[in-house]
Amino acid sequence: MEGMSIIVKKIVQLISALIFVFGMYSAIHGHINPGGGFAGGVLLSGAFILLIIAYGLDYFKLKQQTEATSIFESLSILIALLIAFSGLFAGSLYFFNNYLPAGTPGSLISGGLIPIYNVLIGVKVAATLSTIFFALIIYKEEIRR
Amino acid sequence: MTLYILCFILFLVGVYGVLTRRNLIKIVISLTIMEFSVFLMLVLVGYISGGLAPIVVHPEGSDISVVDPLPQTLVLTAAVIAVATNSMVLALAIRLYKKYGTFDIRKINELKG
Amino acid sequence: MENLLIIILVLMIIAALAAIHAKDLISAVIAQGFVGYGLVICFFLLKAPELALVQIVLETVTLIIILAVIYDSSMKEIGEPIGKRDIVTYSLSFVLVALFLYYFNKAIVGLNPFGEHTLRMSEMYVKEVLELTGSANLVKGVLWDFRGLDTLGEATVLFTAAMSVLVILRISGKKHQLTKK
Numbered sequence: 001m002e003g004m005s006i007i008v009k010k011i012v013q014l015i016s017a018l019i020f021v022f023g024m025y026s027a028i029h030g031h032i033n034p035g036g037g038f039a040g041g042v043l044l045s046g047a048f049i050l051l052i053i054a055y056g057l058d059y060f061k062l063k064q065q066t067e068a069t070s071i072f073e074s075l076s077i078l079i080a081l082l083i084a085f086s087g088l089f090a091g092s093l094y095f096f097n098n099y100l101p102a103g104t105p106g107s108l109i110s111g112g113l114i115p116i117y118n119v120l121i122g123v124k125v126a127a128t129l130s131t132i133f134f135a136l137i138i139y140k141e142e143i144r145r
Numbered sequence: 146m147t148l149y150i151l152c153f154i155l156f157l158v159g160v161y162g163v164l165t166r167r168n169l170i171k172i173v174i175s176l177t178i179m180e181f182s183v184f185l186m187l188v189l190v191g192y193i194s195g196g197l198a199p200i201v202v203h204p205e206g207s208d209i210s211v212v213d214p215l216p217q218t219l220v221l222t223a224a225v226i227a228v229a230t231n232s233m234v235l236a237l238a239i240r241l242y243k244k245y246g247t248f249d250i251r252k253i254n255e256l257k258g
Numbered sequence: 259m260e261n262l263l264i265i266i267l268v269l270m271i272i273a274a275l276a277a278i279h280a281k282d283l284i285s286a287v288i289a290q291g292f293v294g295y296g297l298v299i300c301f302f303l304l305k306a307p308e309l310a311l312v313q314i315v316l317e318t319v320t321l322i323i324i325l326a327v328i329y330d331s332s333m334k335e336i337g338e339p340i341g342k343r344d345i346v347t348y349s350l351s352f353v354l355v356a357l358f359l360y361y362f363n364k365a366i367v368g369l370n371p372f373g374e375h376t377l378r379m380s381e382m383y384v385k386e387v388l389e390l391t392g393s394a395n396l397v398k399g400v401l402w403d404f405r406g407l408d409t410l411g412e413a414t415v416l417f418t419a420a421m422s423v424l425v426i427l428r429i430s431g432k433k434h435q436l437t438k439k
Contacts (some may be wrong), residue, residue: 102392194373
């Protein structure tokens with residue numbers, strides 16, 4: 001797959017950064033706004049996909065990127081599991097124990113552990129969708145050569 | 146009741162597509178349509194007329210009625226899974242295309258071996 | 259409100275039939291996109307902004323993935339001369355569809371009419387999420403506190419799907435490279 005024209009490249013440079021920032025905002029503010037980890041993660045992977053479609057495959061070293069995304073995917077869910085297990089040692093003994101203080105609802109630092117889980121699942125969804133898309137594109141490119 | 150029956154008709158369109166089409170991509174599209182109708186059905190059942198979106202803006206006035214948050218939670222996780230599993234089916238489809246040179250499942254069945 | 263939803267649903271059904279009967283795959287994909295974005299509008303009207311936000315991005319990603327799959331294959335729909343086998347298939351599917359519709363009409367009696375849902379189980383969720391978790395977004399409170407194990411299972415399915423895509427597509431790619439050299 002080859003890149004597109006210079007106009008598309010310039011506009012994508014500007015827009016994909018905005019999409020990326022909106023994805024991060026949506027993941028961090030998930031407990032007070034509509035959005036959250038799933039929407040934020042899909043937006044982040046959408047920014048990557050937009051860049052790859054505009055710039056073509058040769059611009060990126062996609063094989064290394066696929067390894068990096070699968071590492072991120074495994075690591076984020078592992079950290080989420082460890083945080084969920086840590087509820088067993090703090091306070092009352094059950095899984096997914098939300099032991100941080102609840103705070104005032106509506107402010108950014110509230111909801112105990114929920115913002116942390118939101119950010120982690122955002123990283124996981126972004127890494128998963130990017131992995132799937134990269135694998136498909138690399139396969140198509142390899143059988144073409 | 147009309148809405149529920151229309152939603153189920155959308156599901157049946159997907160069933161009809163899966164049963165009668167021979168193109169693998171068309172089968173994936175039909176599966177996607179079935180998934181959409183199931184999501185819509187869950188959210189339709191949880192709707193309360195006059196209810197607000199389940200986000201509390203003023204914690205003091207807690208007697209405002211909101212729509213049921215539980216079906217929305219279930220659909221939120223299911224929607225992301227649906228895309229991942231659909232792309233797995235698509236990956237199988239392009240492997241079959243590489244081997245047999247066609248998306249036609251009947252021809253693939255004949256060429257087997 | 260209800261009439262608007264009925265109009266959108268009828269349009270979605272027509273678009274789904276168009277997607278199934280389209281002559282080439284690009285128009286089928288576009289018609290499927292119509293169904294997905296109609297679903298987004300339905301979610302907005304049904305007071306589910308989170309689902310609308312997720313669905314509008316996921317639909318775009320799905321369209322891109324399907325287009326990447328059919329990118330340089332034959333885009334034509336398989337020509338179908340209707341033979342004996344097709345007649346059996348069509349009649350069987352129509353019988354199955356009629357049977358499903360009949361039993362759905364029987365099963366729907368237990369549901370509340372549209373808009374008159376009673377919060378049976380989630381009454382506790384709605385009342386206590388704000389005190390127990392402090393999350394203003396009730397959906398996120400249910401998702402990550404009361405039903406955290408469900409979400410963990412969802413993450414497992416997502417992980418399995420990504421790994422199986424890698425297994426299906428990558429290993430042969432490496433072998434292909436080796437045999438070429």
